[in-house]
Amino acid sequence: MNRKSNQLLITGFKYVVALLFVLNLFSCQELTIDSQAESTPLIETDALSEYTVLASTPSNIKFAVSSNMPWRIETDAQWCIPRPGLSSASALVTEVNLDIELNDLETERTATLTINADELGEVKKITIVQAAKVKLEIQPIEDEFAADGDQKPFTIVANNDWRVTSSSIWLSFDVSSGTGNNQLATIMASAEANTGAVRTATVTIKSGVEEYAFEITQKGAFLEMEPLTPEQMAFASSGDSKVFDISSNIEWKAELVDENDSWVTLDTTNETLTVTATGNTVFTAREAQILITPTVAAQGIDDIIITITQGTQFWADVDAGSSATFNEAGGVILTSAGKARMVTNTPMKLGTYIWKLSSVNIPSDAWFDINGWPNVSPTTANHHTYIGSTEHNTTAAGGFSWAMANYDITQNDIDNLTEIKMVIDHDPDNAGKVKFTVSLNGTEIGFLNNRNNPYTDPAEEGTIFYFGFAGGGAASCTIDSFEAIPIE
Numbered sequence: 181m182n183r184k185s186n187q188l189l190i191t192g193f194k195y196v197v198a199l200l201f202v203l204n205l206f207s208c209q210e211l212t213i214d215s216q217a218e219s220t221p222l223i224e225t226d227a228l229s230e231y232t233v234l235a236s237t238p239s240n241i242k243f244a245v246s247s248n249m250p251w252r253i254e255t256d257a258q259w260c261i262p263r264p265g266l267s268s269a270s271a272l273v274t275e276v277n278l279d280i281e282l283n284d285l286e287t288e289r290t291a292t293l294t295i296n297a298d299e300l301g302e303v304k305k306i307t308i309v310q311a312a313k314v315k316l317e318i319q320p321i322e323d324e325f326a327a328d329g330d331q332k333p334f335t336i337v338a339n340n341d342w343r344v345t346s347s348s349i350w351l352s353f354d355v356s357s358g359t360g361n362n363q364l365a366t367i368m369a370s371a372e373a374n375t376g377a378v379r380t381a382t383v384t385i386k387s388g389v390e391e392y393a394f395e396i397t398q399k400g401a402f403l404e405m406e407p408l409t410p411e412q413m414a415f416a417s418s419g420d421s422k423v424f425d426i427s428s429n430i431e432w433k434a435e436l437v438d439e440n441d442s443w444v445t446l447d448t449t450n451e452t453l454t455v456t457a458t459g460n461t462v463f464t465a466r467e468a469q470i471l472i473t474p475t476v477a478a479q480g481i482d483d484i485i486i487t488i489t490q491g492t493q494f495w496a497d498v499d500a501g502s503s504a505t506f507n508e509a510g511g512v513i514l515t516s517a518g519k520a521r522m523v524t525n526t527p528m529k530l531g532t533y534i535w536k537l538s539s540v541n542i543p544s545d546a547w548f549d550i551n552g553w554p555n556v557s558p559t560t561a562n563h564h565t566y567i568g569s570t571e572h573n574t575t576a577a578g579g580f581s582w583a584m585a586n587y588d589i590t591q592n593d594i595d596n597l598t599e600i601k602m603v604i605d606h607d608p609d610n611a612g613k614v615k616f617t618v619s620l621n622g623t624e625i626g627f628l629n630n631r632n633n634p635y636t637d638p639a640e641e642g643t644i645f646y647f648g649f650a651g652g653g654a655a656s657c658t659i660d661s662f663e664a665i666p667i668e
Contacts, residue, residue, distance in 0.1 A: 221299040223247035230307040235283035257291035315339040320394035327399040329373040340388040348381035374400040377480030403428040417493040419459040437469035461661040462510025511660040521648025527555035529635040530667040535600040536660040545653035547571040552643040561634035579634030587626040
């Protein structure tokens with residue numbers, strides 16, 4: 181075989197290998213190129229004739245070109261560039277990506293891509309349509325809607341179709357959609373009558389990929405109170421009254437959560453709540469809850485609950501071996517082996533003083549001791565009363581001019597004792613003087629009259645009460661309450 185024949189044989193072999201390679205490669209693509217003779221020019225693509233993309237988020241367009249000859253893609257728009265734009269020498273199947281820029285114009289634009297092959301000329305035209313940049317201008321509603329139903333307008337300017345929605349069924353629109361034509365569109369929003377609390381709804385306008393939202397408010401019923409500090413809710417143990425401001429446009433009422441809290445009284449006006457607490461007659465701190473609600477139920481109006489507190493008026497004066505313990509009702513259980521008594525925090529002057537007792541165990545060698553002692557020096561107003569079967573008297577001491585009154589009290593009286601009442605009042609029979617009257621279980625057992633009135637001295641602050649056991653034998657009792665009613 182001559183040299184020329186060998187060359188032809190080698191060349192033919194290369195064409196066969198190349199053809200087999202092409203056929204094998206094409207079988208792995210979505211595109212199929214019909215087998216033809218080597219010499220036939222071929223070019224195929226899976227590109228669509230037209231693509232539509234968004235202005236702000238253009239899609240990633242890809243297509244394949246299969247060819248056995250050189251090709252190129254020409255574009256008439258610099259914002260749409262094919263990559264690669266021509267074939268490589270060794271490539272038979274090529275993936276083409278379109279590099280599309282964002283459209284900042286408010287008009288639609290079009291690019292035309294032309295695929296050309298050297299031997300075939302123009303093979304295919306591809307049109308890329310890019311949407312205009314969405315224009316969405318909103319003039320929202322800023323004023324509140326009236327509670328009895330209201331209408332207010334807002335405007336839309338858009339270059340794309342738009343749609344309006346509401347987050348709440350009570351807010352509707354006369355027009356809920358429109359065609360974007362860059363013309364001002366006025367939409368009327370209507371709110372139904374509101375019989376409940378102040379409410380809000382969100383208005384959302386969508387146009388293409390753009391979205392705008394604003395919130396509207398409709399007036400309604402309200403019942404409000406500024407938060408209170410613990411100090412504002414604390415009432416003096418001796419009795420107190422406070423006024424709280426209430427903000428409301430509806431009728432409301434205030435009531436005690438527990439009707440047994442009779443130590444609290446309530447008084448209301450349209451704008452205020454006055455809370456009055458009597459002096460704390462028990463020996464522990466106490467609290468009461470006040471509920472403020474609309475007179476007629478209103479949807480969305482929350483109840484207001486105030487918890488007021490009141491400290492005790494007393495402290496315990498107890499020595500070793502004695503005790504003062506408190507029960508759930510606020511009473512104090514005094515057990516004395518020498519001294520166990522309660523002391524008032526507040527000095528007192530003329531008044532009615534009532535001790536309620538139970539579980540009394542005061543044998544004949546013991547007594548219930550009521551000691552009124554001057555609050556501060558140099559004041560001198562003091563008095564002393566003993567309630568027992570062997571010790572039973574009242575002494576008006578310093579400041580009252582000294583005198584003593586004895587009473588008839590039996591052990592049976594002591595064993596059945598439930599109430600001690602002492603009245604220190606103006607003496608009706610002696611002008612400018614004071615009279616002491618003592619009663620057990622509602623029955624007067626004696627009095628001491630025509631005593632000086634030390635409380636007329638401006639320097640006299642009053643008398644502190646010590647009561648319980650302070651001498652004598654072992655004894656015990658429960659003091660359920662102590663009430664002091666001042667007398668002017």
